[in-house]
Amino acid sequence: LDEFDLIDRFFRRQRVQREDVALGIGDDAAVVRAPADGRLVVTTDVLVGGVHFPAHTGPSDIGYKALAVNLSDIAAMGASPAWATLGLTLPDPDESWLEHFASGFLALAERHCVQLVGGDLTGGPLCIAVQLTGIVGTSGYLSRGGARDGDEIYVSGTVGDAALGLQVVDGTLRVSEQDGAYLRGRLNRPVPRVELGRALAGRASAAIDVSDGLVADLGHLCNSSRVGASLEVDALPLSPAYRRALPGVGWEAALTFGDDYELCFTVPLGYVDDVERISRELDLPLTRIGRVGGDKVTWTMEGEPLSLSEHGYQHFRK
Ligand SMILES: [Mg+2]
DSSP states (O other), X not given: OOHHHHHHHHHTTOXXXXXXXXXXXXXXXXXEOOOTTOEEEEEEEEEEBTTTBOTTOOHHHHHHHHHHHHHHHHHHTTOEEEEEEEEEEESSOOHHHHHHHHHHHHHHXXXXXXXXEEEEEEESXXXXXXXXXXXXXXXXXXXXSOOOTTOEEEEESOSSHHHHHHHHHTTSOOOOHHHHHHHHHHHHSOOOOHHHHXXXXXXXXXXXXXXXXXXXXXXXXXXXXXXXXXXXXXXXXXXXXXXXXXXXHOSHHHHHOOOOOOEEEEEOGGGHHHHHHHHHHHTOOEEEEEEEOSSSEEEEEXXXXXXXXXXXXXXXXX
């Protein structure tokens, strides 16, 4: 089977057929209809085998995550995802691998009404590049740059689970079978907060998805907004599995490792009630972890300031 047969066989069978796609897979390029009164939001993420995921990760999980990380960026912009392209480099065209990869990718695409409109398949070290385009309407888009003094800072879901998931996968953390399955799932199948991002558009003043770790990503948000912030470590939302592991692993994973793909966002006081309503409607915890203000970003734990070292924050041992 050549490149075209493989694409035809594994990627053309998607169920999503969007009306705004004039020409999809199979031509030199795709043709889509841009919304008359909206804007397009474009993102791309590259995953390299052995760097961004352990080399032995299942192909269905890799396919899922390659799209999920892009959906998460679209979510952080408050946009609705629409069209994807896929650049796939494979050491050898293993049909079973491709079938599972495509099933993980296309099942998540279907859940978010994303149509795969094109791509490229080549030989080489395992590498997956996805480009995803989203649409924002009249409520506008979210960015990292709009936080203002006095805004409340929130994070969705729970943080640190993916970090512990990786420790479970590489054998450095022992937990119960049930907690292990949960934490591995959070690493391999992060849930992009697309509905949350859309609900926050027009309400949140700034947003970012947690891919590099909460401390780093909040730093990016505050830099872009040119604001400081005070954060409370004790307020961070941890899963029951993380809480059970906390005495051994400490807070560091929750603060400095990324890959959770939760949204961190700031909200003017006038919209705090909306955040509580959105949390109920989406059945998703949205936890207040601090406030925008001051001239730098400070973290406290039980009222004590944490000091920053070259290797990240210290004093997580409590
Ligand atoms: Mg991001």
